[in-house]
Amino acid sequence: MEIVVDKITKIYGRQKAVDNLSFRVRPGEILGFLGPNGAGKTTTMKAITCYLSPNSGDIKVGGISVWDNPYEIKKLIGYLPENNPLYQDMSVIDYLKFVAEIQGVPKTEVEGRISEMVRVCDLHGEKHKKIRELSKGYKQRVGLAQALINDPEVLILDEPTTGLDPNQIVEIRELIKTIGREKTVILSSHILAEVEATCDRILIINKGKIVADGTAGELRKQARGNEILKVRISGAERNKAFEEIKALPTVDWVDLPEDGTDLYEIHSKADNNSAKAIFDMCVNNGWFISELTPIETKLEDVFREVTKN
């Protein structure tokens, strides 16, 4: 089910939380929503789930506009709000039953869906406890279980892995990936590695506007610019090797290694690749390469670059 966000603007007081934002999410796609605090991630998610109305613009979920039929849209969406609000005094089972009923799960299927959710979210030992008594990680699972209870076509998760331990994080990521094969998923996160591991596509927003959009690989390429290689050359005299590398036509500049490391940081010219030239040079001189590592731009760097003011 496709989500189309079309030029939405949301103003709080005098501040534009979301500024003329447009994007699409295709069915079967997991979209990662990144951005610094206050960038408008949560506001956008609230607008898609019909909790907030944008000041202008339109959102369509599966072709239905939020202005025409929010009721139908809400039926299609499973939503885990930020801070995971739950009725603390209810038991896990009662809560899931309540949500299932309100989501319109047919009476005959309610029991089945609940036990399915208990299994998927691994809540078996906790299902009769009051939600208040659960640890944060288990509360988070209950939040996920309630979002998934009606097997929604669209899943919107606002920071789904907060409070989970590393094992649980991996499990939840796997779960989201499995769901994402058939359903449309939007998730927001502060953890870049998580977004990278889970999402097909990443959308970085800042001050209510999209500043980057693409797969993790594309974003890296976009930010990296020129190739950087770390090369360890053995059997060569330091200055000679340095001069030779500098003379290569594809090399822009190179850092002289510290004494005894033989580790050269080689920056290629734009759109050039130096690996072969370096290899040939070493062969010609009778040196050998004991290490060659391309320096990956980290997603953190991309993030910082596009969101800095």
Place this chain on the structure above:
Amino acid sequence: MKQIWIITKRELQAIFDSLMAYIMIVVFLGFSGFFTWLYGSDVFLNNQADLGSFFGIAYWTLFFFIPALTMRQIAEEHKTGTLEMLLTKPISEWQVLWGKFLAILLLIGIALLMTTPYYITIWSLGHIDHGEVWSGYIGLLLFSGAYISIGIFASSITNNQIVAFLLSLFIGIFFHILFGMIASAFSGTLGEVFQYLSLSTHYDSITRGVVDSKDIIYFLTIIFLGIISAEAVLVKRSIN
């Protein structure tokens, strides 16, 4: 309707899971029993087999109890964020509000049901006007509905329960006594207008056994106005 009932069920469950419901019922029965049978202008002093003194006492106890029950309804949901969870499900503000209204009304209904021993006892003491008793109970339910609705409205405009409690008492006191007082200070049309606005006028006439459509319309109007205003507040929240 189904959605409203789901909310009502959950609300009642929450009320009965906590001690609140039991405390409310026990205190309500204690108060009304004490003043009906033992103290002040009680049944024996009046020397009449009617529930007039009970209805007079319930008029005051419920005035304080209802805000205590309604204060958390929306305020707490808003504070803990569960309102967001709720309103992103296929349910409207309207249904949530009526569901909560109905839950409190049912609780009051249960409390009133437990006063039937009073009715039966007095019945055994002398000749009782059954019509008057029934219309008295109807009056109590309508009156409770009006205050529940006011209370839910008060709870919807703040996320602080104490503020919600005080606010609903503040709004309530106008209907409860102030309009009546103002009415007695004016003569002519103005006096009549305030007399009509005063809740006690309508309550008294119903508990005397006169069920007039004018009174029923009065109570229903307050009930609907309260819920409509609360809905407007919730909808506005999503627009702002």
